[in-house]
Amino acid sequence: MEILHARTGHDFTHYKRATVLRRLERRLQVNGLPNIIAYRRYLEQYSQETRALLADMLISVTNFFRDREAFDVLEREVIPAVFKNAQEEEAIRAWSVG
Numbered sequence: 001m002e003i004l005h006a007r008t009g010h011d012f013t014h015y016k017r018a019t020v021l022r023r024l025e026r027r028l029q030v031n032g033l034p035n036i037i038a039y040r041r042y043l044e045q046y047s048q049e050t051r052a053l054l055a056d057m058l059i060s061v062t063n064f065f066r067d068r069e070a071f072d073v074l075e076r077e078v079i080p081a082v083f084k085n086a087q088e089e090e091a092i093r094a095w096s097v098g
Contacts, residue, residue, distance in 0.1 A: 001013070001020070003040070003043050003044065003050070004053055004054060004057070007047070007050045008050060008054050010054060010057070010058075012057055015057070020057075023053070023056045023057050024036060026056055027039060027049070027052065027053055027056060030052075031049070
């Protein structure tokens with residue numbers, strides 16, 4: 001994770017341990033490596049692996065944002081309910097990843 005952070009600027013410190021381990025295990029399998037020590041050496045030697053690891057780390061996080069059904073539910077049910085239930089003078093705050 002230190003190598004990934006240094007090379008990409010992405011900090012995965014607060015990711016769930018199980019998620020990180022699943023992503024690392026996948027990279028071990030893809031590259032035919034026996035253990036995490038071998039993978040670290042591989043990552044140090046082949047900088048292009050950094051992008052592949054980053055892509056694997058982000059896939060489960062960004063999957064929601066490619067889920068059309070989830071956005072349809074937000075549009076039909078969640079957002080209208082937020083406005084309907086808000087007090088007249090109440091501010092509505094939204095967070096966007098974009």
